[in-house]
Amino acid sequence: MTTTAPPSWAELVEDLTAEGVLGEPWRAAFLAVPREVFIPEVIWRRDGDDLVALHRAEDPQEWLRRAYGPRYVITQVDDGSPAGPDGRGRVPTSSASRPDIVALMLQAGQVQPGMRVLEIGTGTGYTAALLAHYLGASNVTTIEVDPLLAARAQAALATAGYGEVTVLTGDGAHGHPAGAPFDRVLPTAAAPRVPYAWVAQTRPGGLVVTPWGSAYKPAGLLSLSVNSDGTATGGLINTTISFMELRDQRTPRPEITEVVRDTDIPEVSDTDLHASYVGNDDAPFAVALQVSDCHVEYVAATDDDGHWCVWFLDPRSRSWARFDYHPGTRRWPVHQFGPRRLWDEITTAYHRWEQLGRPAATRWQFTITPHGQHVSLA
Numbered sequence: 001m002t003t004t005a006p007p008s009w010a011e012l013v014e015d016l017t018a019e020g021v022l023g024e025p026w027r028a029a030f031l032a033v034p035r036e037v038f039i040p041e042v043i044w045r046r047d048g049d050d051l052v053a054l055h056r057a058e059d060p061q062e063w064l065r066r067a068y069g070p071r072y073v074i075t076q077v078d079d080g081s082p083a084g085p086d087g088r089g090r091v092p093t094s095s096a097s098r099p100d101i102v103a104l105m106l107q108a109g110q111v112q113p114g115m116r117v118l119e120i121g122t123g124t125g126y127t128a129a130l131l132a133h134y135l136g137a138s139n140v141t142t143i144e145v146d147p148l149l150a151a152r153a154q155a156a157l158a159t160a161g162y163g164e165v166t167v168l169t170g171d172g173a174h175g176h177p178a179g180a181p182f183d184r185v186l187p188t189a190a191a192p193r194v195p196y197a198w199v200a201q202t203r204p205g206g207l208v209v210t211p212w213g214s215a216y217k218p219a220g221l222l223s224l225s226v227n228s229d230g231t232a233t234g235g236l237i238n239t240t241i242s243f244m245e246l247r248d249q250r251t252p253r254p255e256i257t258e259v260v261r262d263t264d265i266p267e268v269s270d271t272d273l274h275a276s277y278v279g280n281d282d283a284p285f286a287v288a289l290q291v292s293d294c295h296v297e298y299v300a301a302t303d304d305d306g307h308w309c310v311w312f313l314d315p316r317s318r319s320w321a322r323f324d325y326h327p328g329t330r331r332w333p334v335h336q337f338g339p340r341r342l343w344d345e346i347t348t349a350y351h352r353w354e355q356l357g358r359p360a361a362t363r364w365q366f367t368i369t370p371h372g373q374h375v376s377l378a
Contacts, residue, residue: 002293003034009068013097013321018316022103029133030099038126038156039067039096044074051077051089057288064280072098075124079247080148091253093120093244094149096124097188101241106130106221108237109184109209110152115139118179118201120172120187121246125153127188129162137164141179143172145247173248175201187211190243192292194368199224199232208232211243212366215251217240217284219361224368232368237377239285239361250314259313260320266335271347274332275323278350285361289375291345293317312342321346 010352012274013030020095022030039313043066044051051074066073066168073096084090095107106127111117131140144150147169152354153166168176172187173195180201183191187198190213204226206297212222220239224232243252258340278287279296297311313320319338326332334343353359356377 001037003338004032005036006064006068006312008065009035012070016103019100019212021100021107023107023145026103026106026130030103030129033133033283034128034160035096035126036067036120037160038124038153039063039073040075040124040152043067044077044092047088050084051082053087053089067096070099072096072101076146076149079145084362094123094146095244095373096126097243101159101273102127102130104241105186105188105209105211105240107152107264108221109186109317110207111135111184115183116179117141117184117186118176118182118198119143119177120175120185120198121145121149121189122167123188123246124149125156125165125167125187128153128165128167128315129160131159131186132157132162132165137162141166141168141176141182143168143170143176145169147173171248173197173246176361177201182206184209187246188243189247190214190245192245192288193368194222194224194232196370199226199368200230200370200376202232202370208368210240212236213224213242213245214288215245215253215293216291217288219285219288222366224366230370233365235365236285236362239282251295253295254313254315256297256299256311258315259315259318260311260337264320266320266322266337267341269334270331271323271334271343272331273347273350275325278346282358282361283350285364286356287346287349288358289343289364290349290352294342312346314338314340314342342372 039058043054048375074092076094079093082089116139119142122142128142150169157165175197181203185198186210187210190211206226208224215221220236223237224234226232257343293314299309301308308325310323319335319340321343324333367374
């Protein structure tokens with residue numbers, strides 16, 4: 001199938017090439033694979049705190065601008081069932097990634113002709129199509145946990161001429177043992193705990209290149225080399241990207257009011273550790289390694305008094321902490337509730353990071369074995 005991408009797409013590809021993000025053969029693939037074929041007729045855009053549907057038939061120019069634009073495109077909300085009023089969405093659950101991030105991941109994969117690739121998280125099918133354009137469709141296998149997304153991607157791949165790509169429906173955390181071994185495993189969903197199945201299904205000398213992150217901090221891109229003893233080692237090669245988490249590992253992100261109740265009686269203390277310190281530079285990565293199942297919500301000041309707050313929430317245990325910023329002081333109140341004292345955990349993790357010399361996120365080495373994921377300073 002041939003489509004005519006707008007001139008802006010060619011310009012974007014050239015910009016990515018000039019920036020060194022996109023080289024051959026991926027530049028040719030970006031120009032050849034029709035991105036719009038993989039973008040559904042209904043996408044989603046922000047409207048305040050909600051997500052609202054944008055139908056291609058109702059605003060084709062805006063739809064096309066977003067399909068070929070430099071930003072990510074939200075293609076599903078709330079696992080396919082919009083949870084907000086009047087059909088509005090609350091949480092993005094699938095998207096077409098930013099073109100520069102797609103390029104970065106493909107370059108990091110160091111894919112060569114003749115390799116067999118397993119992609120985890122088919123999404124729209126666009127990345128699988130880029131791989132198929134270079135490697136041949138028969139060398140690409142992709143897994144999608146959502147049956148509707150998998151079916152849509154398979155149809156798009158067929159329309160674009162890559163119908164021989166193997167599209168499977170299932171939990172990508174388990175990989176595809178029947179098709180192993182692969183030369184590369186390239187997930188497109190963040191894995192707070194890298195599944196050993198990905199390592200076990202990769203040839204020795206192969207790579208697993210996956211987004212790594214957690215609810216606390218979407219940290220970046222992790223590259224793991226698979227060793228002859230069945231383990232894999234590596235570290236972060238980029239710390240500026242974020243992806244949605246694997247569905248079987250993701251931390252729920254409910255509204256604050258769904259975790260915090262009026263009847264809660266919190267423990268109140270004060271701290272001299274400013275909330276910004278645990279949210280800037282390399283500190284969040286170190287905190288994320290030590291504080292699991294916690295996500296962060298910032299609430300900006302609503303008036304001119306300069307007060308704002310940060311919530312730390314664990315919906316599974318219904319534990320929460322709130323840091324309240326008051327200007328003109330060096331100590332700030334902290335409220336904590338539930339079986340976990342989240343602020344105390346975060347404070348301890350931050351001070352451990354300081355004691356280690358404030359190491360950069362790229363200094364941590366990941367080791368994946370049959371017994372789990374281990375992270376230590378390299």
